[in-house]
Amino acid sequence: MSTTIDDPRVIEFDVRTDEMLVNMGPQHPSTHGVLxxxxxTDGEVVSEVTPHIxxxxxxxxxxGENLTxxxxxxxxxxxxxxxxxxxxxxxxxxxxxxLQYEPPEKGRHLRVIITELGRIASHLVGMGAYGxxxxxxxxxxxxxxxxxxxxxxxxxxxxxxxTYSYLTVGGATAxxxxxxxxxxxxxxxxxxxIIAEYHTLLTSNAIFIKRTAGIGVMSPAMAIDYGTSGPVxxxxxxxxxxRRDGEEIYTSMYEGYAFEVIVEKDGHYPRDHQYPTVPQxxxxxxxxxxxxxxxxxxxxxxxxxxxxxxxxxxxxGSHGQPxxxxxxxxxxxxxxxxxxxxxQMGFYLVSDGGTIPWRARARSSCFCNLAVTGPLxxxxxxxxxxxxxxSLDIVxxxxxx
Amino acid sequence: xxxxxxxxxxxxxxxxxxxxxxxxxxxxxxxITPAGIVEVCQHLRQEPSLAMDYLNSITAVDYLHTDxxxxxxxxxxPHLEVVYHLSSMRHKHSLVLKVHLPRWQDDQVGQLPPLPxxxxxxxxxxxxxxxxxxxxxxxxxxxxxxxRILCPEDWIGHPLRKDYQMPQEYHGIRAK
Numbered sequence: 001m002s003t004t005i006d007d008p009r010v011i012e013f014d015v016r017t018d019e020m021l022v023n024m025g026p027q028h029p030s031t032h033g034v035l036x037x038x039x040x041t042d043g044e045v046v047s048e049v050t051p052h053i054x055x056x057x058x059x060x061x062x063x064g065e066n067l068t069x070x071x072x073x074x075x076x077x078x079x080x081x082x083x084x085x086x087x088x089x090x091x092x093x094x095x096x097x098x099l100q101y102e103p104p105e106k107g108r109h110l111r112v113i114i115t116e117l118g119r120i121a122s123h124l125v126g127m128g129a130y131g132x133x134x135x136x137x138x139x140x141x142x143x144x145x146x147x148x149x150x151x152x153x154x155x156x157x158x159x160x161x162x163t164y165s166y167l168t169v170g171g172a173t174a175x176x177x178x179x180x181x182x183x184x185x186x187x188x189x190x191x192x193x194i195i196a197e198y199h200t201l202l203t204s205n206a207i208f209i210k211r212t213a214g215i216g217v218m219s220p221a222m223a224i225d226y227g228t229s230g231p232v233x234x235x236x237x238x239x240x241x242x243r244r245d246g247e248e249i250y251t252s253m254y255e256g257y258a259f260e261v262i263v264e265k266d267g268h269y270p271r272d273h274q275y276p277t278v279p280q281x282x283x284x285x286x287x288x289x290x291x292x293x294x295x296x297x298x299x300x301x302x303x304x305x306x307x308x309x310x311x312x313x314x315x316x317g318s319h320g321q322p323x324x325x326x327x328x329x330x331x332x333x334x335x336x337x338x339x340x341x342x343x344q345m346g347f348y349l350v351s352d353g354g355t356i357p358w359r360a361r362a363r364s365s366c367f368c369n370l371a372v373t374g375p376l377x378x379x380x381x382x383x384x385x386x387x388x389x390x391s392l393d394i395v396x397x398x399x400x401x
Numbered sequence: 402x403x404x405x406x407x408x409x410x411x412x413x414x415x416x417x418x419x420x421x422x423x424x425x426x427x428x429x430x431x432x433i434t435p436a437g438i439v440e441v442c443q444h445l446r447q448e449p450s451l452a453m454d455y456l457n458s459i460t461a462v463d464y465l466h467t468d469x470x471x472x473x474x475x476x477x478x479p480h481l482e483v484v485y486h487l488s489s490m491r492h493k494h495s496l497v498l499k500v501h502l503p504r505w506q507d508d509q510v511g512q513l514p515p516l517p518x519x520x521x522x523x524x525x526x527x528x529x530x531x532x533x534x535x536x537x538x539x540x541x542x543x544x545x546x547x548x549r550i551l552c553p554e555d556w557i558g559h560p561l562r563k564d565y566q567m568p569q570e571y572h573g574i575r576a577k
Contacts, residue, residue, distance in 0.1 A: 053550060053551065054549075054550060054551040054552060054553070057551040057552065059560065061536070061561060062560055062561060065561075097427065098427065100427075222524075224454050224455055224490055225454070225523060225524045225525070226524045226525055227455060227456055227457065227523065227524070227525030238490065240490055245493050332426055332427055333426060333427075333428065334427050334428055335428055335457075335458070335486050335497065337457060344457070346457060346458055346486070348458065348460060348484070348486075350462055358462070359462045359463075361458075361460045363457060363458040363460075363486075367528065367532075368525055368528070371524070371525070371527065371528045400551060401551070
């Protein structure tokens, strides 16, 4: 082949600018589990993203048709394994809705304390892993340092650190141990000032803002159309939180609690605490806002746990009586969604009057949140794909079930 | 709007496309015929007083007793039910729709029953219908990309059907 070019214009035709299909995953460290994304790229620009899921499918719904409701509780733990407590609660409330059962006062406040702690633990992983996605390792270690203390508290309550099966149909499997509330209150006092460190590390970090602000912008209409929920929906400015707007059986749990839904309203977020200001580059609905909502919810959950401790101390009744394992369910069908850390986790239960549900279905919040990746990533750079996927804070165990 | 009032309104507008209802259940539901589902859904989404802009979930339930004794006692014929859970962000209300389908089209085992897709009304429906197709075997007509989503592409059968048999092996891996 000759190395000289007679006509310099020819060289332009030698550069191949074809589209290329690139596999991201299923073993990519920044895909939060076994998620495979097929990117259609032209140079650095991504024109199409196709998620392939199902690598962690464990037939949870089929198993649910063969077990009694309380026996299925451990399987709900393993769906969203970063927020097991919240998943236990979702299924328990669904069965209680069918049974038309109301847990005692003390059990209600216990549930608020436990699930809001679960939300903090889950958002800490979300925050740490997001830092990891964007190439900063330290926030992950900071987040796990604090999450560890919550896991210690959970371990003391039920013996498990990840798959709790603690909240169950009828209440909780056991009451809080003696002295636990003091330990929990002490943890909150120690944890609250640390949040400022997280904000310095990520939220108001110039590099972090460059990587997330204005990336993957989702309009409120699109967020609703795709059925997104949780911080992903509120990050787009949609004022919707099931703890306030959900069904009565769920909202009654938060009766007597004061909290504001974390969403940008009239151009500003709630001002109940000192938060870092929104940078100028950030656009409502971008990765930065989704992350910010999550961080603010950590603060909100601290407030809720504190209120829960106060309520629990004066509450009457017990922690509840777990349902008998062979209890017959009334015929009928119910659907209930609760506000899990990652969004609206729904359970659908059909009963034919036996002890075992005819159909048990889990509507995964991440499943809907992930479906939006394709349209969000179209037109962005390859390096922005992990930033967008990470901002959705997905857990594959819940998506694949 | 209360459920009975909504039902009357829908019955007046759509006539026999409303196949039935159960307002006594904890979550009351309205049954739509397969042919009417797209039209009714479009109305529910566009009508300002309803504004069902949020599709929570689409799922299906297989009604079949594999045990003959139980089948003889059942008060229903074997069928599939597709269940739509809708809600409105604006009005904060919700609604359940159902569609009854035969388990197999024209009683021919292996012929999946068709149902018009609603994925052009709510984008959520795209993945949810793929899941229902994958796990329960319902052919959504007009769906832009009806592929399996949770099971591998070459999987045989629809696992959430009550008569599903687990395969003996899959690509040389013993499954039983």
